[in-house]
Amino acid sequence: MRCAVVAGTGWQGAGIATRIASAGWTAVIGSRSLEKAEILVENLPDFVGLPAERFEAATNEDAVKEADVVWIVAPSTGHKAVLEAIKPHLDDEQLIIDVTAPVDPENHLNEIWPPEGSYTAQTQELLGDDYDVVGAFKNVSATMLLNHTMPPNSDILIVGDDLQAKHRVGLMCKQMGFDGYDVGKLEHAPQIEGLTRLMIHLTYAYHLNQPGIKLVELSRGMEILPDDDLFERKKK
Numbered sequence: 001m002r003c004a005v006v007a008g009t010g011w012q013g014a015g016i017a018t019r020i021a022s023a024g025w026t027a028v029i030g031s032r033s034l035e036k037a038e039i040l041v042e043n044l045p046d047f048v049g050l051p052a053e054r055f056e057a058a059t060n061e062d063a064v065k066e067a068d069v070v071w072i073v074a075p076s077t078g079h080k081a082v083l084e085a086i087k088p089h090l091d092d093e094q095l096i097i098d099v100t101a102p103v104d105p106e107n108h109l110n111e112i113w114p115p116e117g118s119y120t121a122q123t124q125e126l127l128g129d130d131y132d133v134v135g136a137f138k139n140v141s142a143t144m145l146l147n148h149t150m151p152p153n154s155d156i157l158i159v160g161d162d163l164q165a166k167h168r169v170g171l172m173c174k175q176m177g178f179d180g181y182d183v184g185k186l187e188h189a190p191q192i193e194g195l196t197r198l199m200i201h202l203t204y205a206y207h208l209n210q211p212g213i214k215l216v217e218l219s220r221g222m223e224i225l226p227d228d229d230l231f232e233r234k235k236k
């Protein structure tokens with residue numbers, strides 16, 4: 001499978017490309033500058049210990065041509081510009097995965113939200129209803145993504161309006177080493193996008209290294225189980 005990683009020359013793009021390659025697919029790292037993408041593609045395979053032939057460099061516009069899946073890994077401030085640049089080169093058979101979070105690149109404790117309410121919604125509105133847009137990988141750290149041989153400390157929260165597209169991303173998560181969970185429709189994207197800034201806050205406040213979000217189920221067979229009339233007013 002061929003995956004374009006648009007605006008992929010930052011840490012998160014390098015992490016997503018690493019997980020794509022670890023799943024055995026091809027990561028085409030896109031940039032506004034071909035040379036910048038080429039430098040990353042020269043260095044990343046050795047850094048993460050994966051075969052060089054699974055990484056390619058391209059401009060953002062060229063990266064999306066022929067791609068099966070298009071990952072948008074732009075910072076909040078460049079998200080719209082990046083989408084407008086690639087839009088003429090996309091086709092509606094491609095699955096679009098939006099990774100952008102509402103974090104201010106100048107100050108990670110500040111948020112920048114788009115008028116559409118979330119970056120996933122901005123992508124869906126800009127591309128139109130013919131495109132399957134899914135928001136995912138917004139709360140997992142770049143370091144966790146790069147460390148592809150370690151067991152993950154994070155699950156992947158997936159949002160979007162197309163059920164099949166979300167299922168496909170869920171399967172991709174598995175192959176990339178993660179458990180993915182469908183957490184609802186596109187209207188829930190602000191919730192998962194907002195979590196990223198909370199994670200950054202926790203990181204600073206508690207001097208954490210790479211916190212992750214994991215769904216933990218209460219085990220079955222617990223001793224105290226809810227009683228049917230536990231909350232009913234006792235009749236005199």
Ligand SMILES: NC(=O)c1ccc[n+]([C@@H]2O[C@H](COP(=O)([O-])OP(=O)(O)OC[C@H]3O[C@@H](n4cnc5c(N)ncnc54)[C@H](OP(=O)(O)O)[C@@H]3O)[C@@H](O)[C@H]2O)c1
Pocket residue numbers: 007008009010011012013030031032033036037073074075076077078079081082099100101102103105137138139140141142143196
């Ligand atoms: N880093 C993390 O651990 C992490 C975790 C969760 C979510 N995220 C989210 O993932 C996204 C990417 O994170 P990142 O840390 O990799 O971001 P980044 O390094 O700030 O940006 C990624 C790439 O975007 C391009 N870019 C920057 N400004 C642009 C602009 N104004 N217009 C168009 N392109 C621009 C640059 O590539 P070129 O110069 O090569 O074009 C840059 O290398 C962000 O939305 C972030 O909030 C990051």
